[in-house]
Amino acid sequence: MEKTWNNKAWFMVLPVLLLVAFSAVIPLMTVVNYSVQDTFGNNQFFWAGTDWFVDILHSDRFWAALGRNLLFSVIILAIEIPLGILIALNMPKKGIGVPVCLVLMALPLLIPWNVVGTIWQVFGRVDIGLLGFALSALGLDYNYVNDVFDAWVTLIVMDVWHWTSLVVLLCYAGLVSIPEAYYQAAKIDGASRWAVFRYIQLPKMKRVLLIAFLLRFMDSFMIYTEPFVVTGGGPGNSTTFLSIDLVKMAIGQFDLGPAAAMSIIYFLIILLLSWIFYTVMTSSDEQA
Amino acid sequence: MARITLEHIRHAYGERPRSEADYALKEVHHEWNDGGAYALLGPSGCGKTTLLNIISGLLQPSEGRILFDGRDVTELSTQGRNIAQVFQFPVIYDTMTVYDNLAFPLRNRRVPEAEVDRRVREILDMIGLADRAKKKARGLTADQKQKISLGRGLVRSDVNAILFDEPLTVIDPHMKWVLRSQLKKLHRQFGFTMVYVTHDQTEALTFADKVVVMHDGQIVQIGTPAELFERPSHTFVGYFIGSPGMNVLPAKIDGITVTLGTDAIALDYRPNIAAGATTELGIRPEFVRLGREGMAVRVIKVEDVGRQKIVRAELGGKPIAIVVPENGEIPAEPRVSFDPAAINIYANSWRVGREA
Numbered sequence: 001m002e003k004t005w006n007n008k009a010w011f012m013v014l015p016v017l018l019l020v021a022f023s024a025v026i027p028l029m030t031v032v033n034y035s036v037q038d039t040f041g042n043n044q045f046f047w048a049g050t051d052w053f054v055d056i057l058h059s060d061r062f063w064a065a066l067g068r069n070l071l072f073s074v075i076i077l078a079i080e081i082p083l084g085i086l087i088a089l090n091m092p093k094k095g096i097g098v099p100v101c102l103v104l105m106a107l108p109l110l111i112p113w114n115v116v117g118t119i120w121q122v123f124g125r126v127d128i129g130l131l132g133f134a135l136s137a138l139g140l141d142y143n144y145v146n147d148v149f150d151a152w153v154t155l156i157v158m159d160v161w162h163w164t165s166l167v168v169l170l171c172y173a174g175l176v177s178i179p180e181a182y183y184q185a186a187k188i189d190g191a192s193r194w195a196v197f198r199y200i201q202l203p204k205m206k207r208v209l210l211i212a213f214l215l216r217f218m219d220s221f222m223i224y225t226e227p228f229v230v231t232g233g234g235p236g237n238s239t240t241f242l243s244i245d246l247v248k249m250a251i252g253q254f255d256l257g258p259a260a261a262m263s264i265i266y267f268l269i270i271l272l273l274s275w276i277f278y279t280v281m282t283s284s285d286e287q288a
Numbered sequence: 289m290a291r292i293t294l295e296h297i298r299h300a301y302g303e304r305p306r307s308e309a310d311y312a313l314k315e316v317h318h319e320w321n322d323g324g325a326y327a328l329l330g331p332s333g334c335g336k337t338t339l340l341n342i343i344s345g346l347l348q349p350s351e352g353r354i355l356f357d358g359r360d361v362t363e364l365s366t367q368g369r370n371i372a373q374v375f376q377f378p379v380i381y382d383t384m385t386v387y388d389n390l391a392f393p394l395r396n397r398r399v400p401e402a403e404v405d406r407r408v409r410e411i412l413d414m415i416g417l418a419d420r421a422k423k424k425a426r427g428l429t430a431d432q433k434q435k436i437s438l439g440r441g442l443v444r445s446d447v448n449a450i451l452f453d454e455p456l457t458v459i460d461p462h463m464k465w466v467l468r469s470q471l472k473k474l475h476r477q478f479g480f481t482m483v484y485v486t487h488d489q490t491e492a493l494t495f496a497d498k499v500v501v502m503h504d505g506q507i508v509q510i511g512t513p514a515e516l517f518e519r520p521s522h523t524f525v526g527y528f529i530g531s532p533g534m535n536v537l538p539a540k541i542d543g544i545t546v547t548l549g550t551d552a553i554a555l556d557y558r559p560n561i562a563a564g565a566t567t568e569l570g571i572r573p574e575f576v577r578l579g580r581e582g583m584a585v586r587v588i589k590v591e592d593v594g595r596q597k598i599v600r601a602e603l604g605g606k607p608i609a610i611v612v613p614e615n616g617e618i619p620a621e622p623r624v625s626f627d628p629a630a631i632n633i634y635a636n637s638w639r640v641g642r643e644a
Contacts (some may be wrong), residue, residue: 118609184346185379187366189440199381199392 028228034260052261062262064237065245066269072152072222072241076159080216081209083160084167089201091172102172105165117229120158124230144231148238153232155239158226163216170212174205210281220271242266290356290448290481292320292343297352299338300613311350314506315340320449322357325472329486329494331528335505336485340451344371345482356448370439373451377458378433380425387412387421390439397444411439414470414584431459435467441472449481454495456491459475468495489569501525517572519632521639526570526632534599534632539569541633549604550584556628573598573609575630578618582625585610587618 035052037045056062091101111119124144126132135142144154178200186196224243227233233240233248240248246266250259299313306313313335329338341347343354345366353362361369381389390411394404412418415435416525420428424627425436434455441450456464472495475482493513494497499525501509501516508522509515520526520534527533533544540547544555546569547562561567577584578599585601585608592614599610599618610624633640 075361179377179379181377181379183377184341184373185375185437186438188344188371188373189393190367191392192396195396203381203383210460 006258016083028085031260031263034256035264036257048257052257053265056265057259061245062242062265063242065242068239069221069241072223074211074219075156076163076220077213077216079156079160080164080167081213084164084212085171085205085209087164087168087177088171088205089197091168093176102169106171108162108165109169111162112181113225114229116158116162117226120154120161120226121230124154140278146235148235151235153238154230155227156259158230159220159223162226163219166215167212170208171205174208175201206281210278213281214277217277218270218274221273289321291358292449292481293355293358294318294320295353295355295563297339297342297349297354297594299335299342299347299349299351305641307494312505313342313349314504316352318507318508318510319633320481320483320501323481325475325482325484325495325497327484327492327499328502329492329499329528330502331487334502337453339502340373340453340483340485342450343449344373345369346373350582370444370446370448371451371564372444372447372449374434374437374441374453374455374488378430380428380433382424382426382438384425385422386417386425386428386436389425390443393444397430407445408441411443414442414474415439431463431467434458438467438471445478448478449483452482452484454486455484456486457492469553471495489531491549493529503528504592508617518630519639522569523568523634523637526572530572530574532573532611534570534572535608536568536570536602536634537606539567539606539633541567546631546633548583549606551604553583553626554628555631555633559633559640560636561633561635561640566637568634568637570632570634570639571626571630573611575627576608576610577625577627578616579625580619580621580623582623585622585624587622588616 029205036048036050038048038051039045087105091097091105092098102252108116123129126143132144142146142150144150178222183196184198185198191199222243223241224247227239227241228244228247231239233244242262243266246259246262249255249262294316296502297313297316302310303309304520316339317630328339330336338347342349345361345364345368349362353360355361356369366373380478381392384392387408390408391404394407399407406614408421410416412421415438417432417435417439420432425433438455441447441452456467459467466489471482471484474480484492484495486495493516497512499513499516500507501522503522503524509520509525511519511521516525516529520529523536525535526536537548541561543557544558546555547554548569583603587599587601588607589600591600592596595614597612597614597616599612601608601610601624603624608624612618
């Protein structure tokens with residue numbers, strides 16, 4: 001087909017360009033601007049070069065928060081992905097059970113983050129919370145306010161409760177797209193239940209699993225609201241993740257320069273890790 | 289290899305069928321000979337796939353029994369019946385190589401690896417994919433994928449029967465012919481019992497020794513291609529098989545005289561018809577002679593289909609198709625006559641035999 005060149009067409013992309021500029025590019029550049037300057041108030045700024053970046057990369061506080069973040073992401077991925085697959089495999093494929101299950105699965109996803117946090121904050125309280133009170137009544141020494149391990153368990157269980165549904169729904173979508181003939185052929189070929197999963201279901205779920213994996217990784221790596229509401233980053237700094245630390249630094253201490261440098265490093269880490277995951281997980285496709 | 293006996297099989301997809309209409313498969317009572325090549329022919333939704341899945345064990349019949357060589361297998365799973373089945377759309381295991389795809393049914397059955405290798409190589413040569421054995425199956429074309437599906441059916445040497453569910457739907461026409469003759473050759477070579485489901489009469493007639501014509505959940509005729517053509521036992525078989533199908537004209541029958549509208553013709557036998565039955569006369573377009581003698585017809589249009597012409601006409605207000613040789617003339621005042629030996633008489637859609 002003959003291509004027509006018309007430079008007026010550029011005006012078509014102008015609205016999107018403006019939108020992206022105001023919502024992403026300009027704020028990002030502002031952050032870049034802050035990250036290379038220092039201020040002592042009165043809107044007076046001094047060139048600081050890469051000092052803030054060097055500071056951040058040499059601070060134990062940053063590395064500790066990053067470590068907690070990575071640990072948290074690894075744990076919730078290790079639970080949510082297999083659990084999501086398992087639930088999706090056992091969901092009904094037809095009948096009245098399908099809409100019932102889908103709605104039940106979608107419910108946690110519809111709850112706003114801060115509400116989820118509040119629910120679990122109350123739920124886990126030893127004095128009035130159902131979970132906390134019940135565990136105490138059973139003689140378990142559970143207290144997420146004082147105990148580091150209990151705080152982590154609470155956050156992880158909360159995240160699993162909130163987000164496993166997303167993995168389930170994505171996997172379920174992948175599973176229902178498999179034609180019945182595949183299962184029939186597998187029966188004819190004498191395939192075991194494991195072989196059906198390994199050679200039919202898993203390959204068909206691969207793409208949605210990649211999406212689920214990336215979404216869950218990025219979301220959990222950026223987690224802020226729920227731990228902020230439930231534990232406020234404590235006890236001590238034990239649940240202070242990068243985002244919480246960042247907000248403390250920027251809003252609490254009003255250290256705009258270091259906070260800006262930190263958010264750029266944070267952004268680059270997410271970008272880099274997502275790119276690595278994506279490349280690794282799609283590269284096996286190209287070997288075919 | 290096995291002789292397959294279907295004893296009073298009926299199947300309904302819903303629970304608790306109430307009436308005859310609830311059955312997707314009405315009573316089937318039939319025996320398939322060991323080593324026979326059968327085609328199940330019928331339009332979409334006539335129950336042929338249902339019957340096939342009942343034989344393979346993917347479906348449990350609502351009623352009736354299935355026997356392989358006299359042994360009741362009704363309760364057995366697909367695996368227990370040792371059946372191979374090829375589906376309409378190619379089923380391949382994406383992540384495996386072509387070789388592993390073919391080896392899969394054997395490895396699942398714990399066949400020794402040396403034997404697996406021997407069988408797989410044999411099948412690879414047979415389906416012409418030997419040069420792609422180590423490639424991932426994902427990148428293949430639709431007909432190569434279907435060849436792998438076929439190959440997985442053929443790779444097991446001990447199967448009781450191989451069932452094909454419209455396996456050539458996705459294949460290009462010229463490849464269809466090639467694959468069909470390969471199947472035919474395999475059948476002659478190894479003598480598998482083969483059941484082949486299709487809605488394509490050409491496919492059925494060229495593949496099978498015996499064609500089973502199904503209509504509305506029941507078997508209406510089982511016969512050789514010639515029998516189906518010359519003596520269709522049901523008007524449905526008459527117009528489903530043949531191109532164009534058989535002419536079926538409403539007729540009044542009195543002794544050996546048949547009255548079509550205002551014209552009367554004589555039969556060469558006396559059909560025995562129950563009182564009150566709806567009677568029809570069936571005649572293949574190939575056996576209708578167009579000339580200056582016989583019953584007056586009005587020609588509506590002439591279709592030239594290459595080596596012959598199909599004349600669409602009206603006889604006493606009813607449509608009739610006539611096959612005329614390529615250079616046959618169409619008279620100005622056309623009349624038709626029927627070859628008496630090719631006339632079939634139907635009472636309530638079922639053929640009334642000569643012997644009665």
